[in-house]
Amino acid sequence: MMETPMPRPLIPALALGLLCTAPLWASPSVIETAEAQRSGAGWRISVTLSHPDTGWDHYADGWEVLTPDGVSLGTRVLAHPHVEEQPFTRSLGGVRVPEGVTELVIRARCNLDGYTGTPFTLRLPY
Template identity: 60%
Template sequence: MRILAPLLLIATTSARADGPVIEDAQARSTAQGWRFDVTMRHPDTGWDHYADGWEVLAPDGTRLGLRPLTHPHETEQPFTRSLSGIVIPDGITTVTLRARCSVDGWAGTTFTLPLPE
């Protein structure tokens, strides 16, 4: 039993460490506001645990946009989803993107995206 306890602890820790990760993102200004295309990865297991959204944050932490994800993507990893019509206040040149999953909530890691001029 002494050998099993540490192995179980490692397995539990590893599973929790696999939060949603934003791997890439692009932004472009349009006549209707900014469009963001975000590529993310998460070990979705089905409706009980999946990446369920991402957000665009101003440098001061103000939410500028939220993209809910309404279903799991177990067989589509990584996957890209878009959000349009985001208003970026004048003077902001960089935004932060953060992903969320249905079980663990907001990821601790973020993705910094410089906005093209």
């Protein structure tokens, strides 16, 4: 007697398919532009970003300044949603940039998805 193979369950296959396509549905924070100005012994970094904030349940909640090799130089926390203000600009002062660093990497995050989107490279105006 020949055995008939058991059919594969549909639910796990469907779940796997949904997990593989989930990033296509997400709308990451987008850094539209950024600029740096010397300020005392440090730098003032201004970042304009956009994100499809829906309210307290899903909003851009910050951005981080890093050296090209990934050392964090500072984080700007965004304390509330900006549903009606898109894109918006916020600044972070007192950023100490190590000697020899000529550009910075900025990455944005949201409270639901974390750090997503394309990091922005900012060349310092020396």
